[in-house]
Amino acid sequence: MRADLHVHTTASDGTLSPAAIVARAVEHGVELLSITDHDTLAAYDALQVPSGLTMITGVELSARWDRMTVHIVGLGVDRASPAMVQAQKTLLAARAERAARIAEKLAPLGLDDPLAAAQRHACGAAVGRPHFASALVEAGIVTDAGEAFRRYLGAGKRGDVGHFWPEQATVIEWILAAGGVAVLAHPLHYRMTMSRLKRLLRDFVAQGGSAIEVLSGRQNADEIRRTTLLARQFGLAASCGSDFHRPHRYGPELGCTGPLPAGLIPVWERITP
Ligand code: MN
Ligand code: MN
Ligand code: MN
Numbered sequence: 317m318r319a320d321l322h323v324h325t326t327a328s329d330g331t332l333s334p335a336a337i338v339a340r341a342v343e344h345g346v347e348l349l350s351i352t353d354h355d356t357l358a359a360y361d362a363l364q365v366p367s368g369l370t371m372i373t374g375v376e377l378s379a380r381w382d383r384m385t386v387h388i389v390g391l392g393v394d395r396a397s398p399a400m401v402q403a404q405k406t407l408l409a410a411r412a413e414r415a416a417r418i419a420e421k422l423a424p425l426g427l428d429d430p431l432a433a434a435q436r437h438a439c440g441a442a443v444g445r446p447h448f449a450s451a452l453v454e455a456g457i458v459t460d461a462g463e464a465f466r467r468y469l470g471a472g473k474r475g476d477v478g479h480f481w482p483e484q485a486t487v488i489e490w491i492l493a494a495g496g497v498a499v500l501a502h503p504l505h506y507r508m509t510m511s512r513l514k515r516l517l518r519d520f521v522a523q524g525g526s527a528i529e530v531l532s533g534r535q536n537a538d539e540i541r542r543t544t545l546l547a548r549q550f551g552l553a554a555s556c557g558s559d560f561h562r563p564h565r566y567g568p569e570l571g572c573t574g575p576l577p578a579g580l581i582p583v584w585e586r587i588t589p
Contacts, residue, residue: 319348319584320571321374322389322501322529322557326439328353328376329446331562334363337570340563342369346571348584350374350391352557355407355442357395372587376501377403378410378479379487381516385479386506388487388525389555392587393496403490408442410480415443417477422448422468427455445469485523492524497586499527499555503546504539517550527583531556531573544577554580 324330325337332340334351337359341349351359352374365371374391393400419431427433433451434443449464458464469475481487491498500520503513517528528550530543547554554576558568576582 317347317582317584318345318571318575319556319582320346320558320560320573321348321350321372321391321499321555321583322352322376322532322559323349323570324353324376324559324561325351325359326441327351327356327359328441329444329561334359337560338363338365338369341570342366344569344571348372349570350389350557352376352389352391354378354444355411356404357393357400360395372584373496375400375403377487377491378407378481379484380479380481381484381519384506384508385481386484386516387501388484388491389499389501389529389557390491390494390496391499391527391555391583393491393494395494397494399490399493403487403494406482410482411442411444413480414477415448418445418448418469418475421474421477422452425452425457425468427451427457445475448475484519488520488523488525495588497527497553497583498525499529499583500525500552501529501557502532502559503528503543504532504535510542513546514549517546517552521550521552525552526586527553527555529557530554530576530580533557533559533568534572540577544580547580553583553586555583 325334348370350372377388422430434447437447437450449461452458452464488498556573558572560570
């Protein structure tokens with residue numbers, strides 16, 4: 317089964333529309349797809365699914381764990397459930413508050429109305445740091461998004477305003493209440509020590525989390541070995557996702573992760589259609 321269970325569209329910070337993502341997934345041989353935009357299920361409104369492609373409803377929710385931001389993917393959630401309505405409302409409000417704070421911090425750089433500029437780049441989606449990066453590039457303050465993050469938006473820089481996300485326990489509760497499976501996204505992206513990551517996973521499991529992205533984007537063999545061990549040690553089902561945001565020569569492609577390591581329980585076996 318060629319599965320890709322972590323993908324973004326223009327409903328959050330991806331550059332392809334939901335329809336374009338579905339078409340591209342089919343082109344790349346994906347049989348099982350979940351669109352998992354940041355904090356919104358809007359991509360599923362009026363989405364047409366071609367025959368030959370199975371879709372699982374998904375969302376990538378931002379959460380707080382031990383003063384850090386972590387991402388929890390909810391797979392198989394009922395998007396009309398009160399829990400998902402509440403989750404999207406809370407997180408969109410958190411994003412709006414954060415965007416307003418970032419805009420305040422960037423104003424002294426000489427950007428004319430940073431919030432409006434970022435909103436223009438967001439094209440109706442919730443404003444995030446990549447949109448501020450685009451605004452900084454457009455204004456000629458930096459030459460590319462990488463420089464925008466290095467100088468102004470990354471950790472410890474002026475645009476790093478902290479986070480406003482709900483606690484991990486709350487986010488997992490929402491996913492379970494919506495009938496979904498809670499998946500820890502890209503476990504190696506947090507740059508935690510192994511002991512800290514294990515502490516996170518102990519909490520995650522105690523709070524009702526039951527799966528982990530064993531395959532995320534383009535991981536090397538050593539990374540896959542580490543995430544596989546974590547799945548085994550914590551009795552977690554295994555998920556895989558490209559975390560595709562945009563077509564890019566060096567970036568991950570839809571369906572790029574390859575098959576799950578043998579002996580792990582694929583997360584889709586835990587999802588009730
Ligand atoms: Mn993103
Ligand atoms: Mn993420
Ligand atoms: Mn993502």
